[in-house]
Amino acid sequence: xxxxxxxxxxxxxxxxxxxxxxxxxxxxxxxxxxxxxxxxxxxxxxxxxxxxxxxxxxxxxxxxxxxxxxxxxxxxxxxxxxxxxxxxxxxxxxxxxxxxxxxxxxxxxxxxxxxxxxxxxxxxxxxxxxxxxxxxxxxxxxxxxxxxxxxxxxxxxxxxxxxxxxxxxxxxxxxxxxxxxxxxxxxxxxxxxxxxxxxxxxxxxxxxxxxxxxxxxxxxxxxxxxxxxxxxxxxxxxxxxxxxxxxxxxxxxxxxxxxxxxxxxx
Amino acid sequence: xxxxxxxxxxxxxxxxxxxxxxxxxxxxxxxxxxxxxxxxxxxxxxxxxxxxxxxxxxxxxxxxxxxxxxxxxxxxxxxxxxxxxxxxxxxxxxxxxxxxxxxxxxxxxxxxxxxxxxxxxxxxxxxxxxxxxxxxxxxxxxxxxx
Numbered sequence: 177x178x179x180x181x182x183x184x185x186x187x188x189x190x191x192x193x194x195x196x197x198x199x200x201x202x203x204x205x206x207x208x209x210x211x212x213x214x215x216x217x218x219x220x221x222x223x224x225x226x227x228x229x230x231x232x233x234x235x236x237x238x239x240x241x242x243x244x245x246x247x248x249x250x251x252x253x254x255x256x257x258x259x260x261x262x263x264x265x266x267x268x269x270x271x272x273x274x275x276x277x278x279x280x281x282x283x284x285x286x287x288x289x290x291x292x293x294x295x296x297x298x299x300x301x302x303x304x305x306x307x308x309x310x311x312x313x314x315x316x317x318x319x320x321x322x323x324x325x326x327x328x329x330x331x332x333x334x335x336x337x338x339x340x341x342x343x344x345x346x347x348x349x350x351x352x353x354x355x356x357x358x359x360x361x362x363x364x365x366x367x368x369x370x371x372x373x374x375x376x377x378x379x380x381x382x383x384x385x386x387x388x389x390x391x392x393x394x395x396x397x398x399x400x401x402x403x404x405x406x407x408x409x410x411x412x413x414x415x416x417x418x419x420x421x422x423x424x425x426x427x428x429x430x431x432x433x434x435x436x437x438x439x440x441x442x
Numbered sequence: 443x444x445x446x447x448x449x450x451x452x453x454x455x456x457x458x459x460x461x462x463x464x465x466x467x468x469x470x471x472x473x474x475x476x477x478x479x480x481x482x483x484x485x486x487x488x489x490x491x492x493x494x495x496x497x498x499x500x501x502x503x504x505x506x507x508x509x510x511x512x513x514x515x516x517x518x519x520x521x522x523x524x525x526x527x528x529x530x531x532x533x534x535x536x537x538x539x540x541x542x543x544x545x546x547x548x549x550x551x552x553x554x555x556x557x558x559x560x561x562x563x564x565x566x567x568x569x570x571x572x573x574x575x576x577x578x579x580x581x582x583x584x585x586x587x588x
Contacts, residue, residue: 231468238465251469258476265483273482303475310472334454336461 181417184410193414199377199388201397201408208411210418212379216294216387217363220373223298223383224305224362229355231302232309239310240317241339252311259307263367270300270372282384292374295383301368305358312357316350317343349434356430360423366391390415494574496544498524501567502557512558517550521572546573 185193188208196209235255239248275296282288320343328338344351366389374386375396397412500520507515522542526532532541549572556570557563 231472234465234468235472238462238469242462242465251473254476255472258472261479266479269479269482272486303472306472334458336458337454339461 177413177417177420180410180413184407184414187407187410188414193411197379199393201393201411206408208407208414210390210415212377213388213390213393213415214418215379215381216373216377217389217391219294219381219383219387220298220301220369220389221359221362223295224302225355225359227299227302228305228309228358228362232306232354232358233313233351235306235310236313236317237339237344240314241335241343252314255307255310257307258303259311261304263304263365264371266300266304267367267369267371270296270368274300275372278384287384292372292386293384294373294387297369297373298383300372301362301365304365304368305361308358308361309354312354313347313351316347316354319350320346345437349438352430352434356426359426363389363419363423364391366395370395390419394419495571496525496528496574498528498570498572499567500524500553500570500572502553502564504565507557507564509561509564512561512564513554515554515557517553517557521545521549521553521570524570525572544574546575548573 193208193210195211196207197211198207198209199212200207235251239251243251271292275291275293278293278296278299279291324342324346325338328342333341369389369392373388373392375388375392376386377388377393378385380387394412394415397408397415403409498521501524502515502520506520507517522545525541525545526538529541532538552573553570
């Protein structure tokens with residue numbers, strides 16, 4: 177990947193690649209500005225985490241701390257079922273049901289909404305990663321020693337206070353890594369975005385507009401027969417490289433967060 | 443216990459209840475999404491297993507289909523004619539167009555295959571179940587011209 181990326185950067189200047197706001201690899205002259213793709217990726221990932229973060233974490237807390245054993249044994253597999261649905265299915269669900277729904281609602285309150293919107297893709301992608309967060313966080317919350325909770329109850333704390341002030345800080349490293357896994361999944365997700373968010377490389381943070389992501393562009397660049405020395409094909413390697421750097425940076429940030437806020441008890 | 447303390451306890455219990463409701467709501471929303479997703483797929487998928495046909499008496503006239511080259515005939519016109527004969531009250535351009543819109547493109551092909559398989563049918567009138575378009579998918583996306 178690094179090798180191919182270097183070949184690509186011999187043909188296209190890295191400065192243009194990183195800072196140009198134009199992405200049109202098939203046009204002549206082709207322009208390779210990664211900015212619209214990066215913004216699209218971040219926007220959709222942000223929407224997805226905005227949906228999945230609270231839903232997943234609250235679900236996990238409820239399942240681990242409040243739900244009875246029987247309820248939990250029903251709910252957990254049900255949530256995990258969501259993780260097992262192929263993303264192609266979620267993709268056409270997003271494109272054919274959620275996107276028109278959003279457009280209809282948006283137009284009824286006087287907003288112009290593209291029929292393929294970042295919001296639709298982000299919402300469905302968020303639902304896709306809810307079980308990832310909830311299942312992992314649930315296991316992690318369960319593995320917090322009971323003695324910590326007992327100590328907190330003995331001080332007169334209510335259950336929710338115990339969860340917020342004792343259990344969650346103790347479970348933080350695991351919860352952060354669950355979020356990191358979820359974010360990586362959202363960044364790497366292709367199918368849902370291809371179908372529901374479109375291919376137009378718009379530099380826009382409007383969740384109602386069509387955007388595209390790095391992964392989608394990699395997919396469209398390499399579908400079909402390609403010559404393997406044109407910058408168009410090689411740019412896929414460069415995009416993959418950026419994606420890799422991206423997730424690496426994310427993991428690094430997560431590690432620092434965990435180190436900073438972790439509460440070590442034993 | 444003083445009044446202030448009592449108020450504090452009520453507040454803490456209210457926070458406790460609220461927190462619990464948040465958790466239950468999150469779970470309910472997720473479950474609702476799964477149900478919605480499955481229901482949507484099933485409801486939209488089921489019509490794919492049904493088929494609409496209209497029973498017609500088609501006349502494959504010898505002047506429309508060359509017996510030597512049965513595959514080349516204008517079967518669409520034959521099926522349309524039979525359909526018009528079935529609904530004699532239809533008149534006018536737009537009404538006729540709506541009537542023809544009922545037919546699937548496959549109807550003419552079906553008839554063509556029947557006649558090619560059995561060229562003796564040329565010049566005869568026989569019953570034929572022409573397949574129709576099923577209900578249009580009511581999505582704005584599907585309605586958009588591709």
